[in-house]
Amino acid sequence: MNGPMIVTLATLAAASALFISGKIRADLVAVAALIVLMLAGVLKPEEALAGFSNSVVVMMIGLFVVGGGIFRTGLAKLVSRKLLQLAGTNETKLLLMVMLATASIGAFVSNTGTVAVMMPIVVSLAYSAETTPGRLLMPLAFASSLGGMLTSIGTPPNLVIQEALKAGGYGELKFFSFAPTGAICLVTGILAMLYLRRFLPKNEGGAASKSRKRSAGELENEYRLSEHLLRVQVKKDSPLLDKTLLELRIPARFQLTVIEIRRKISARNQFFKTINQEVAGPESIIQEADVLYVLGPREDVSAFAEEYGLVVLDSGEPEISGGSQGGGAYATSDMGLAEVMLTPKSRLIGKLVKESGFREKYRLNVLGIQRKDQYILHQVKEEKMRFGDALLVQGTWEDIALLASTASEVIVVGQPLEESRKITMDRKAPIAAGILLLLIILLVTEWVPAVTAVMIAAVLTVALGCIRGMEEAYRAINWESIVLIGGMIPMSTAIEKTGAAELLSSGLVNSLGQFGPMALLAGVYITTSILTMFISNTACAVLLAPIALAAATQFGANPHAYLFAVSIGASMCFASPFSTPPNALVMSAGRYKFSHYLKVGLPLQILMGIVMIIALPLIYPF
Structure with a gap:
């Protein structure tokens, strides 16, 4: 390993330890990690700051504004009231309904957009049901990723492996080719969350409602x-x-x-x-x-x-x-x-x-x-x-x-x-609903880039009075999450730039290949799952898709299982708040600590790996 690689991995290890301890704010840790990488010469200043101009970060800012408008106009309260009529206040029913509804939207809209649409509704739903939002927001974030596995457009890694298979001469995947594996992911995720929810923040709704000031x-x-x-x-x-x-x-x-x-x-x-x-x-x-x-x-x-x-x-x-x-x-x-x-x-x-x-x-x-x-x-x-x-x-x-x-x-x-x-502008609710519908249409049809669609929706939210001016729009943005994601995106650049990602991926796959196609499949999935905690899921899929395809071809095996392992492993990342934008979006509103992601997300990520390593050869035999 070269010097820059050692510095990068050491910085990553130190940042992860500080994230887990929770003694220092996550956004401060992310910025400090950037400074270390710049001082060590691993990243140039423009590379270190590129995360804050990344389209994902800009989208998150716009989506916070749109979500604030959904809250401010009472649209969230209206929808949550309807959902509450269907599910009642039973937490199990609420969790099932939230996850199924979110996964259904996530199949057609980006998981970041899905969480932004659903988060204000779910927070309002939690308060109406007198439960703490933390009981539902992490399942919401995870369900958005699970739903993305149902269709070819649900998540970027799906598009990456679709292109890899097409370029390799293995035909083009259909829109719902991902549905069988996606359905297994969704069922596994929902059943696991019914058990793992015990590690989420305890319900303080009743106590909070008694002690708060009268509205x-x-x-x-x-x-x-x-x-x-x-x-x-x-x-x-x-x-x-x-x-x-x-x-x-x-x-x-x-x-x-x-x-x-x-x-x-x-x-x-x-x-x-x-x-x-x-x-x-x-x-x-x-x-x-x-x-x-x-x-x-x-x-x-x-x-x-x-x-x-x-x-x-x-x-x-x-x-x-x-x-x-x-x-x-x-x-x-x-x-x-x-x-x-x-x-x-x-x-x-x-x-x-x-x-x-x-x-x-x-x-x-x-x-x-x-x-x-x-x-x-x-x-x-x-x-x-x-x-x-x-x-x-x-x-x-x-x-x-x-x-x-x-x-x-x-x-x-x-x-x-x-x-x-807290006083909602109910007369503006139809306008907020119209903006939300426009955003979903633009995201699904891809008439304009996703970041453009979100910026249009955010500007309309302010211009049409769904949020009271720019001051309130700025207050709607959770800047801790923005700085966290903006600060960690360049970390993936450092990992790729120093060769750490390629060293890890090719080494693990090569070492396991001698034990047969099943071991190689497990190696591909585990490598992808580990890497995606530190670099973006899209970059992870781009890096590993050709390696997985080459390994499958070398074995003379069906490459579909290996490439689906890359896509699923890259998308099913739950163990870290900064691994995916949805995880970061719900962190503040749910009052989560890094430990919550380890207690709930890590077991789910491991369980998902075990299930998919067993299921993929059954769906796509070697």
Whole structure:
């Protein structure tokens, strides 16, 4: 072995040990490995940095954005709700359904694209079923690779061996020629996961749900807002038109408080925002078709509506097209609810709510007060605030966040901006579904390169408002996974460049060839399976396909078994988070450590090898 090869293998061994220990972040280890290879002269700087411009890395960035849009629009929640109706909350049924659905998509779409499509749905499904996403995300990633073995286009190694057989004069494989071996892989993988799932992160869904802060929807239910906060719509002939709330003196005359006005601002383009929301203030002017959110007893609201010719909207009636955004009737992606606690030395203690300055300083309305076990929702502004009171406030999420960051007199419970991201924009769900469908069509038909298709989908996700601007798009990207993959791709370049890959592959195959075709088949599969943990599955297949074909020809054996061993061995890599993009994609969301891949993925990878070494000669006799 030459010096560069020794440095490369030593760096790889050290990086693997650090990955397994988990004491240092995986992305930092990957970057440190790159630096070592550059300092040792194994890789030039442009070679070391090539991983970050690799199409796989660019695809992963775009797919994170598309996945964020699927989450943000509530599409994931909608689909997961349908799946939950089919499988219930039984974990075994959920796992089977997730793996079968993922494998079915993975047969026609790249495994990276499949995971990106399914991941937000599965995370939402896990939360709905009150289980931790880590119980389902690793099976999802593995199923995408298993499904790729069902068709000729499911995974790049399939295309590589198809070309090798054609060039060798052994005919062209059909689209479903891979289905028999793919079906065995899928059944083996699913049965194995039913046992191996015990090593996945334990279900903490119940505990987590009890300890987390209350969401806006839960606050609505706790304060029973639907019983006290009613909506009325202004008709075209109403006496309220073009008058300010100050002129109308509604609180004095009806003991009601108008807290919010929602107004239709556009009907021409449903891709963009159609509802304007504003916290009601003294200078707010009433316009035709406005929906007023009024706090007070139902009988007083009815009297107010009757005098001014308003329509009282019951809880089941939509206010205006495009108004639903998830998260309940009184919290949307723009407007939020939060609880505010008074500090022990707050100067607000003993003051009336109307003297608190919440509306004047922060544009927030106080909707109610929780005082011990009592909820005060009427004539709130005339109540004196006491220590221990919890105030329910409503306003824009930004204004609530401003209160949380600047006010010293109160404590805002929870993180308003984080909470706002949980409120889905349901009106955009059809657009997100359309973008997703377009992405799948482009990936299946290959009208444009896969990376181009993903970039188109990502840009459309932002441009059509399925994710709220570039800032949120950047937040949707898991940069740890991106740096990990970008940092490890050049490692495969170093392994190939120094001759380590060729030395390992040819040496192992040559040494086993003397023991007969079965031993050679096992050698081809094992070599491929080991190599694919360190270099890309496509590069691994390209490297070993001609070696396997030559070895089979030398023996006078059917080369199909050997080349299928290369394809399957290159694709069935589960023991490492950086061996395939799907494994990396789910690492953060599933809260996996390197040890989880060793405990679950390594046994599955070994089992798959044993099964396929036995099955391949039966399907393709020597």
